[in-house]
Structure formats: C-alpha cells, structure tokens
Amino acid sequence: MNAPTLDAFRTPLADAVRDAVRDLYGIALDRVVLERPPRVALGDLACPVAFDLAKPLKRAPRAIAEELARAVRRPPGIAEVKVEGGGYLNARLERGPFAAALLGAPAPAPARDGKIVVEHTNINPNKAAHIGHLRNAVLGDVLVRSLRLLGHEVEVQNYLDDTGVQVADVVAGLVHLEGVTTADAARRAIREARFPSGTSNPKGFAYLCWDLYAEVGKTYAAKPETQAWRAETLHAIEAGDSETARIAAAVSEAVSSAHLATMGRLGIAYDLLPRESDILRKKFWSRAFERLRDSGAMVLETEGKQAGCWVLRLAGSEEFAGMEEPDKILVRSNGTVTYTAKDIAYQLWKFGLLGADFDYERLAPDWSSGAVTPEEIPPAVRAHPVWRTAHEDGDPASPSFGRATRVYNVIDVRQAYPQKVVREGLRVLGFAAEADRSEHFSYEIVALSPKAARALAERFGEEYRLSPEDEKKPFVEMSGRKGLGVKADDLYEILLERSREEIARRREGESEGAAASQAADRDARAIAVGALRYFLLKFGRNKVIAFDFDEAVSFEGDTGPYLQYSVVRADNIFRKLAERGLPVEPSPGGLAGAAWEDDLWSMLLDAASTDETAERAIASLELSTLARHAFTLAQAFNQFYHRHPIAAEPDAAVRNRRLAVARIFRREMARLLELLGIPEPGRM
C-alpha cells in the first residue's frame, strides 16, 4: 500500500464543508480553501470558510463555524472537526491509521505525457566558471530533479556559444598577447596549462583563460586600436577552416570540458550540448529567417538609424508597449546575425518546429581540468551519457533530441528582454501554444559584497581591490571581463578544506588506515557539495545573493550539513537499536489507536508533504521552498530525538511509535536530499 498524502483528505473534506454550507445557508461556494495551519496543535487541516460567510450572513464568524462544525459530515479518516481561533474549522486526522499507512512506500508519480527540455548552465567556454554560473547550474539541476520526481521526462541541454565574442576575445589574446598562433601551439598550451611566455596555472587552462580574458579587456581599454582583433577573430571563427578557427575550437572544447568537470563533481549532468557552431553549419537561421520574413513580422529597415537591418516588429505587442524602440534587430546591417536571432531558431528546434535537425555524437568527457580529477566525479554523473551536436558524420544511433512540449530556459533576470523577444518570435510565426510553454526561469545574480571583494584581495591579490566608488555600493556585479569574481572551483576547495579540518578534528586518534582515510575523504566531499548546493538554493530566486565568505562556508544552522547531520544521526539510532537487539523496523499494527504527541505528529505531516512541496516549487519556480522544507523537517527531527529517546525508551509501544517517526523521516529526508542533489555522508 502506498503512503497517503494530505490531498487524499483535503478534497473530501472540502466537499463536505461545501455541502454543509449549501444545506445550512443555501449558499453555493465555488471553492473551499483548506490549508495546513501554522501550528499543528490547532488542527491538521484548517478551513477559514466561516470568515468568508460572515459578511453575506451578517453574523460572527465564530458562530457560523460552530454551526458548520456540527453540520459537516466527517469524511473517513477525519477524527473530529472543531472550531478554534476566531472562526476556523479545524479538522484532525485519525493519527494512528495515517501514520501506519505512511510507513508504506511513497507512490511513484505517474508518467506524464510529453518531454520537457531544460536549458541551463550555458557558460561561455572561454574561462573558468564563477559562482554566478554555479547558481544557474544548481537551480537548473534542481528544477530537472523536481520535474523528474513528478513524473516528467526531462532533457537537459547545456548550450555552448563556441563562436561568440567571448571566445573570440580569448583567442585574440592567445594570438596577439601570448604568441599562440597555431592550433598545435594552442593544444600544447591547453595540455600543459602553460603559455609560451611561461605563465602557467596548476588549476588548468580555464584558469589561465580567466586571467588572459581580463588582460585582453585591459588591452582593449588601453589601446583602442587593438579592438580590431575582436572583429577579425570573430570573422575568422565564423568563416571556419583557418588556424584561428581551429584555435577557437580547441579553446572552447577544453574550457567546456573543464566546466563539465566542475559541475560534474557537484552532481550535475547533461544530456546534450548543442553548439552554436552547429546552428551555423546547419543553417538553422536561414530557415527561421525565411519564415520570419514570410510572416511579415520581420522586415528590412530602409531608413532611420536601423537602415539595412532586419528587425522583428514588436511595437504591436502589449508586452513591449511603452518601449522607446521596441523593434529588435535580428540581422545587422553588415549581414551578421544577432544572438537573439540564433536563439529563436534554437527555440524553434527545441519544439521540433524548425523542420531541421542536428547530427549528434556521443561525448566521452575526460573529467579532469587541473582543478578537478576524475575520481571526484560521482558514479551517477560518470555513467550518464552525454551527447553533443556533431560537426559532421553524426552517430546514426543517437537518441532523439528536442521535440519538447515545454521548455525552461534557466537564464538570469538581466536577459528578460531578449527572452521575451524569443517567445514573441515563436508567437508571430503562429506557434502561440509553444510560446506559452516557453518559460524563462529567471533568477537574480550572485554579486560580491565589498567585504567579500576585500577577502578576495587578501587571498588572491590586489587586482581584486575595488575602486573607491564600488566600495560604497551594497554589492558589485562579478565580471569575467574584469576578472572580478569567485571561481566555482576555488569556493568548492575552500569548503572542502574546511570540511576536512572539521572531520579531522572529530576523528582524532582513530585508526588511520587507507579505508578510513578514503571514507573521510568521501565524507568531506559530500559535506562540501552539500554546503555549496544548499547555500545557492536557500535564497529566493529574485534575491540578489551578495556573496559573503563566512556565510557561504558555514556548516551550522541553516546549511546543507545540518540536513546531512540529521540523516547521519537517524542512522546511528537505528544502529544502536540493532546493537541492543531491539526491533529496527516499526510494527504498523502497534500504531493504531496510539496517543500521538503533537510534535511527533507534526513531523509526520511535514514528512508526508515532499511531493506536494515539489509541485508547488515547480508551479512557482521557487526552488528555495524545497530547501526550506528540508531544513524545517531536519530541525523537527533534531528536536524530536533529543526530547524522545528511542533506544533508551522502555515502553515497547512508545518506542515503536518513535521508531516509525524516525523511519518515515529518514525515508523522506533521503528523497529530499536527492531532490536537492545533496549527497549523504557516511558519518559526520
């Protein structure tokens, strides 16, 4: 038998209340709101309907509620309905049977029709990832995990802009500043993480590029004539078949591989890496171009400052009303195509509406980047097949990609406008339904507090020192161009270092065999990943994270390790029971009719709401509610085992009840941690 959810009781109870209202007062309510009250002592399900009736009936809510409480026909499983507060109907469940049923396995979500494509990460493959990129990837990954829990088929795409300005700038730096002028020389620089000048970085090529990219930015600013490098390089990359294009290919391949490793060790995997170079090769844009032109929505400007450009007319759309210049340029007057234009073609492809497809090849990631070693990659990530679009000779046996029924694009809020343009592009082509199912999962950026920037300057050098005017701001945006930011791998390593110290302190004096040190290493990594992922998830998505080192590396209180600690302690309790020869599994029969303490009961209700929480998180795209829910549950459990000892409890019935609570908690917390991508340490 499957574990029940509160929804199983909500609907019948709402019906019963509605019936009572109709019979007593002749009023037909279209809906009755049932909610979980904030405090369990007030009832398991609260129904504020009496307040709504107070006005039409011109009577006190309390009196109405009293009448309703007497008139409601209690559905099965509801022990009583009584009035509390100013006029709430509070329904209490039959606790014993509910708890016994909860011991059953959670019902797997029924498979849903259609496929959802989630695009996330999308880091320009020209430098190491920073923690802003990490927020994107973690949000995207938890979105994917939640959708899968709810029964959706999901395809994860990580788009690579391998022919863009950012890659071009790094290539220009390689060629003009570092004297790396051949693809062979580039490959050597990548392999050795060293430039011919001797500059090197033990964390790998992506780290070298971080500094080089900043250097190029400085050069452009200092000597404006060097800015011509960008256009030349960009042009060479787009044309292909040149040494410059081959250098660019090697750079973007190496850096995106480093990104895969960075994300991989945090448990983040991808199904497909679509490459912009393949969108160009496959002429996706010309297909989209013809359709947009034929639809009349895109026109060639013949006068004004946009003369010679193909623009998407958006003035008629209410979303764009009030803008000074609502039209969006898709093809520049020099004939080159904007990113947004390519994105429209890509979005059409995601829905299977383009009438063209990529070729695909299986990628064998090497998972090592200088900052990351292959052993750090969790087996689940390593075993996950990764495909990318192929330049030529695709694998005929590749799976089918795209053809989504719904698409989520995980992109920060600053790109809200181009995302709207993409959606509008679909709409003007007559794909209104697909436009409605194109969702921009927008979130705020990770910025640096002046304090964090000072810490960076202490740790990594004076180039992180903020200008006096930036010092006065509440936070400053990270900038790859300026080289200002906390690199993802650096933060992970600071966390790992800290978690190793904590573990060493706690395991002092224990045997130091190879097995023990391996276990300690595994646990330290689990804790570092848990802390990092939780930190990026706990804030609401519209909240700017003003990054602060002390907060980010904390392992106490509202943190990932707090969640991990709760499951480790639960397992210790089960172990202790086994040691004492006591039952380690609860007896469902012993739960019925038992007197349930409110705090135990409150935990069960919370534990029973994992799926419901995931539903709400998806509906609102507010994933921090999942983190909060897990924290609340862990907190309840930590309080519970302090107040209600299990192994030491002499009364078998009481012990059985507590054991049931602990088991149900353990199971649901495991599901939540999986949902959040937070690994379970063996011990802490």
Place this chain on the structure above:
RNA sequence: GCGCCCGUAGCUCAGUCCGGAUAGAGCGUUAGCCUCCGGAGCUAAAGGUCGCGCGUUCGAAUCGCGCCGGGCGCACCA
C-alpha cells in the same frame, strides 16, 4: 524617462502568488545542556513603527494608489 526586482529583528533571509489565528528561522548576543541513540546538535532569553503615506476590507507584511531608498534592464553585446 519607461519597465522589472528588492526593502520584515543588529546581520542574512522565510512568510506576499491565494488577506485571517500570537509575523517566523539562521547567524550574532546572553544564560544553560555531553556518566543518558556523537554537541556540525539541543533548551531558553533578549531583539520588530513588516521602508513611508493614503485607500479597500469585519480583518493588511500580504491587495490598490502615491511616495522614498537600493539594484537591474531598456545595443547593429550576450
């Protein structure tokens, strides 16, 4: 200028979608708890004009309008 987001305890944030019971956490502060399933934990205390004003309502942190402060966006960048 127009648009979006943020403003809740000393600090960092939940709660706002869909109005309702005594506005909650974490950190920090103060005072406690390891002969009792490990203290990355637990107990308790102190700490609030929910940015301001007006309105709607029996009832507003929550809805509407107007302000104030901060951030972001409004490219032939992405």
